[in-house]
Amino acid sequence: MRKILIIGAGKSSSYLIKYLLDKSSTENLHITIGDLNIDNAKKLVTTDKNVSVVHLDVFNGDSRTKAIKKADIVISMLPARFHIEAAKDCIKYAKHMVTASYVSEEMQALDEEVKANNLVFMNEIGVDPGIDHMSAMQVIDHIRDNGGKMILFESFTGGLVAPESDNNLWNYKFTWNPRNVVTAGQGGAAKFLQENQFKYIPYNRLFRRTEFLEIDNYGRFEAYANRDSLKYQNVYGLEHIKTLYRGTMRRVGFSRAWNVFVQLGMTDDSYTIDDSENMSYRNFVNAFLPYSPTDSVELKFRHALKIDQDDIVWDKFLELDIFSSTKMVELKKATPAQILQKILMDSWTLSQDDKDMIVMYHKFGYERNGEQYQIDSTMVVVGEDQTYTAMAKTVGLPVAIAALDILNGKIKTPGVQIPITKEVYSPILEELKEYGIQFTEKEVEYLGYNPLNR
Amino acid sequence: MRKILIIGAGKSSSYLIKYLLDKSSTENLHITIGDLNIDNAKKLVTTDKNVSVVHLDVFNGDSRTKAIKKADIVISMLPARFHIEAAKDCIKYAKHMVTASYVSEEMQALDEEVKANNLVFMNEIGVDPGIDHMSAMQVIDHIRDNGGKMILFESFTGGLVAPESDNNLWNYKFTWNPRNVVTAGQGGAAKFLQENQFKYIPYNRLFRRTEFLEIDNYGRFEAYANRDSLKYQNVYGLEHIKTLYRGTMRRVGFSRAWNVFVQLGMTDDSYTIDDSENMSYRNFVNAFLPYSPTDSVELKFRHALKIDQDDIVWDKFLELDIFSSTKMVELKKATPAQILQKILMDSWTLSQDDKDMIVMYHKFGYERNGEQYQIDSTMVVVGEDQTYTAMAKTVGLPVAIAALDILNGKIKTPGVQIPITKEVYSPILEELKEYGIQFTEKEVEYLGYNPLNR
Numbered sequence: 001m002r003k004i005l006i007i008g009a010g011k012s013s014s015y016l017i018k019y020l021l022d023k024s025s026t027e028n029l030h031i032t033i034g035d036l037n038i039d040n041a042k043k044l045v046t047t048d049k050n051v052s053v054v055h056l057d058v059f060n061g062d063s064r065t066k067a068i069k070k071a072d073i074v075i076s077m078l079p080a081r082f083h084i085e086a087a088k089d090c091i092k093y094a095k096h097m098v099t100a101s102y103v104s105e106e107m108q109a110l111d112e113e114v115k116a117n118n119l120v121f122m123n124e125i126g127v128d129p130g131i132d133h134m135s136a137m138q139v140i141d142h143i144r145d146n147g148g149k150m151i152l153f154e155s156f157t158g159g160l161v162a163p164e165s166d167n168n169l170w171n172y173k174f175t176w177n178p179r180n181v182v183t184a185g186q187g188g189a190a191k192f193l194q195e196n197q198f199k200y201i202p203y204n205r206l207f208r209r210t211e212f213l214e215i216d217n218y219g220r221f222e223a224y225a226n227r228d229s230l231k232y233q234n235v236y237g238l239e240h241i242k243t244l245y246r247g248t249m250r251r252v253g254f255s256r257a258w259n260v261f262v263q264l265g266m267t268d269d270s271y272t273i274d275d276s277e278n279m280s281y282r283n284f285v286n287a288f289l290p291y292s293p294t295d296s297v298e299l300k301f302r303h304a305l306k307i308d309q310d311d312i313v314w315d316k317f318l319e320l321d322i323f324s325s326t327k328m329v330e331l332k333k334a335t336p337a338q339i340l341q342k343i344l345m346d347s348w349t350l351s352q353d354d355k356d357m358i359v360m361y362h363k364f365g366y367e368r369n370g371e372q373y374q375i376d377s378t379m380v381v382v383g384e385d386q387t388y389t390a391m392a393k394t395v396g397l398p399v400a401i402a403a404l405d406i407l408n409g410k411i412k413t414p415g416v417q418i419p420i421t422k423e424v425y426s427p428i429l430e431e432l433k434e435y436g437i438q439f440t441e442k443e444v445e446y447l448g449y450n451p452l453n454r
Numbered sequence: 455m456r457k458i459l460i461i462g463a464g465k466s467s468s469y470l471i472k473y474l475l476d477k478s479s480t481e482n483l484h485i486t487i488g489d490l491n492i493d494n495a496k497k498l499v500t501t502d503k504n505v506s507v508v509h510l511d512v513f514n515g516d517s518r519t520k521a522i523k524k525a526d527i528v529i530s531m532l533p534a535r536f537h538i539e540a541a542k543d544c545i546k547y548a549k550h551m552v553t554a555s556y557v558s559e560e561m562q563a564l565d566e567e568v569k570a571n572n573l574v575f576m577n578e579i580g581v582d583p584g585i586d587h588m589s590a591m592q593v594i595d596h597i598r599d600n601g602g603k604m605i606l607f608e609s610f611t612g613g614l615v616a617p618e619s620d621n622n623l624w625n626y627k628f629t630w631n632p633r634n635v636v637t638a639g640q641g642g643a644a645k646f647l648q649e650n651q652f653k654y655i656p657y658n659r660l661f662r663r664t665e666f667l668e669i670d671n672y673g674r675f676e677a678y679a680n681r682d683s684l685k686y687q688n689v690y691g692l693e694h695i696k697t698l699y700r701g702t703m704r705r706v707g708f709s710r711a712w713n714v715f716v717q718l719g720m721t722d723d724s725y726t727i728d729d730s731e732n733m734s735y736r737n738f739v740n741a742f743l744p745y746s747p748t749d750s751v752e753l754k755f756r757h758a759l760k761i762d763q764d765d766i767v768w769d770k771f772l773e774l775d776i777f778s779s780t781k782m783v784e785l786k787k788a789t790p791a792q793i794l795q796k797i798l799m800d801s802w803t804l805s806q807d808d809k810d811m812i813v814m815y816h817k818f819g820y821e822r823n824g825e826q827y828q829i830d831s832t833m834v835v836v837g838e839d840q841t842y843t844a845m846a847k848t849v850g851l852p853v854a855i856a857a858l859d860i861l862n863g864k865i866k867t868p869g870v871q872i873p874i875t876k877e878v879y880s881p882i883l884e885e886l887k888e889y890g891i892q893f894t895e896k897e898v899e900y901l902g903y904n905p906l907n908r
Contacts, residue, residue, distance in 0.1 A: 201719065204717060
């Protein structure tokens with residue numbers, strides 16, 4: 001029996017566990033799931049064959065070390081900051097490791113030791129980061145292998161609600177960490193490359209500088225720029241690329257409405273509101289508008305943002321009931337962002353039969369023999385229910401497949417790494433297709449940024 | 455002879471030194487001016503009687519201690535962060551101290567020792583902070599002494615260009631630290647009280663939420679909110695006040711135009727622009743606008759901010775020559791704020807015969823016997839030239855007068871303090887009148903924030 005230890009059985013572990021249990025007999029696997037909350041983990045286990053669920057506190061050195069010692073490979077599904085202690089044990093006891101998290105500096109610093117012990121520490125192998133890396137590098141490598149030179153790479157991902165559950169005016173529900181959605185884009189200007197020019201967008205313009213995207217059968221989307229478009233420029237070998245842009249996808253119209261919250265200061269997470277506990281939603285909105293003894297909060301809101309009463313954006317705010325004088329904030333010493341999150345969760349929480357959807361869109365522009373070409377590549381994954389979500393599927397399956405491929409020696413190049421080499425992405429992308437996770441590629445005319453070409 | 459040591463002879467020391475030298479014979483004073491740059495100091499000394507200029511490095515313990523030991527009182531005109539070493543020496547050798555800076559935590563921590571040694575450490579005794587404290591507390595104390603209860607306090611200060619030198623479309627030139635002007639309002643939402651409601655303005659709305667003010671003979675001004683309106687609420691004893699607002703004054707129209715820089719992200723000081731050294735002003739502006747192979751930077755700029763070509767705000771940007779493709783940024787690894795500052799300094803630097811102007815405007819609302827009243831109090835000081843500026847006058851004279859009043863025992867309550875007690879503000883405000891620094895008070899109708907009252 002090969003022994004796999006999964007640390008942390010949160011939201012995104014359903015497919016991960018199911019995949020490994022389904023393969024456990026044929027692949028001769030024993031799965032141990034360690035979590036602080038055993039009940040959570042047990043819900044995701046549909047069999048008692050080849051599996052055990054144990055109480056595990058990653059900060060308790062003894063129990064952690066004991067569990068890691070027994071395993072052949074360790075999958076950590078904890079938040080990124082909790083990986084490092086397990087990673088050190090994995091080196092000590094010569095175990096491979098897999099995470100879906102960004103490589104931290106601490107993790108990167110282990111590279112030499114990991115290589116010296118001939119171990120594979122695979123990171124960033126969820127959906128974003130993960131499937132984005134693999135699907136992009138497969139196309140980029142293919143273009144290069146055929147003598148092409150990359151001139152444009154744009155990549156967009158969105159965690160959205162599936163069309164059949166898309167029933168509010170924002171065309172949005174929280175399918176992942178709501179806090180990250182409320183504070184998205186804060187902390188510095190977005191930076192990217194367009195036709196060899198560095199461009200910068202401050203937070204207060206971010207949601208007004210969107211791009212449109214269209215996916216066959218799924219309609220139109222928009223995307224706003226991520227802060228870190230240039231992060232993978234060197235990793236992907238795109239040093240001489242002219243256009244490099246990464247963004248987050250929403251349904252068209254979301255950003256224009258969201259920008260109203262940004263403009264008013266309601267997404268700020270840096271200070272607390274006085275007496276937030278006793279505020280109504282209406283009081284909260286009013287705190288960002290000038291005092292008036294006569295003018296309504298509604299009119300001040302519309303005036304400040306220049307919103308006509310027959311503008312669809314106005315209905316979006318009414319739908320959220322943000323002008324309610326009876327719904328109370330009830331949060332003590334809360335930041336504007338925390339209060340806004342609470343208000344949004346009233347409306348944007350998935351109900352039991354709602355389904356989520358992950359969309360991804362890459363554009364690859366390249367030159368070959370003096371001609372310019374473009375490939376657009378898109379992926380859509382729709383969830384099954386509130387346990388087997390598209391998010392859990394696209395995060396969990398690549399992790400699970402990578403773990404098995406490492407055990408089986410298909411992935412063997414040692415080191416702290418991310419899935420950008422053929423050895424890694426080829427077998428994983430191939431197998432993901434069996435589960436409906438696949439990209440549709442289209443050759444399109446290369447237009448670049450010249451509207452005269454259109 | 456009473457010995458006064460002035461540490462630091464920068465821009466704002468001209469009137470300070472002149473005042474003390476003018477009084478040196480009648481008051482029996484010897485002034486020692488210590489600076490890293492002796493030549494700077496010598497320019498401000500018009501006599502060789504009762505004065506010596508010495509080289510002084512405040513970080514050189516020996517020379518600092520030696521100079522302080524010899525003095526009866528020490529005036530530190532250094533930047534706030536450099537006071538503390540001198541302050542510790544002042545305690546050790548039992549010397550009084552005067553600064554125009556905000557009381558730092560380190561300075562405040564010395565209070566007990568200062569009191570134990572029966573010393574006066576007077577701080578925040580320039581113009582803002584300084585004259586604002588004194589002039590406000592004089593009126594507030596007067597209102598209270600007559601049985602009034604404060605319900606509104608609004609206070610505004612501006613460092614501007616004098617009407618006779620006001621010859622650009624922004625009605626603004628740099629009369630103080632340009633960097634502080636470019637980054638003004640950053641670092642968090644402005645917070646204030648209006649009619650018992652806390653109000654918050656994020657940076658991106660700050661310059662669109664201005665108030666108008668009118669000063670007889672000087673016309674209209676506007677003011678944007680300071681971040682710290684509530685800072686002196688307890689210090690001034692205004693715990694139960696309904697409206698508390700502090701702001702910065704500009705000529706009408708400045709803020710609307712400045713907001714364009716804010717919106718585009720050109721005031722950001724948190725990251726550096728790639729290859730800033732080789733950018734033209736035009737390239738710099740273009741970095742905040744979408745790429746286009748055909749549209750001009752001018753049109754993209756106007757479109758992004760919705761500026762009509764016949765809008766006066768447009769001429770303000772043309773006047774700054776920000777679209778020049780020949781003027782170069784020339785600053786290495788510069789932040790947007792640093793580059794913008796350089797561009798503005800081309801246009802907003804005072805010429806040799808330009809004069810500056812300090813304006814201050816207080817509104818005091820109060821209730822007495824069930825009736826509501828309001829007093830508006832204004833001050834305007836115009837500079838004489840580029841050495842004897844209004845800024846140097848309004849900063850230096852209160853410092854100088856305070857120092858002499860301490861030596862003469864008129865100000866004697868010991869401790870680390872700011873000028874909010876009658877003992878301090880009465881003699882100083884009285885003497886400032888002799889130098890043309892005085893407030894004009896007007897009783898006006900109390901309108902509060904109810905437009906129906908107007």
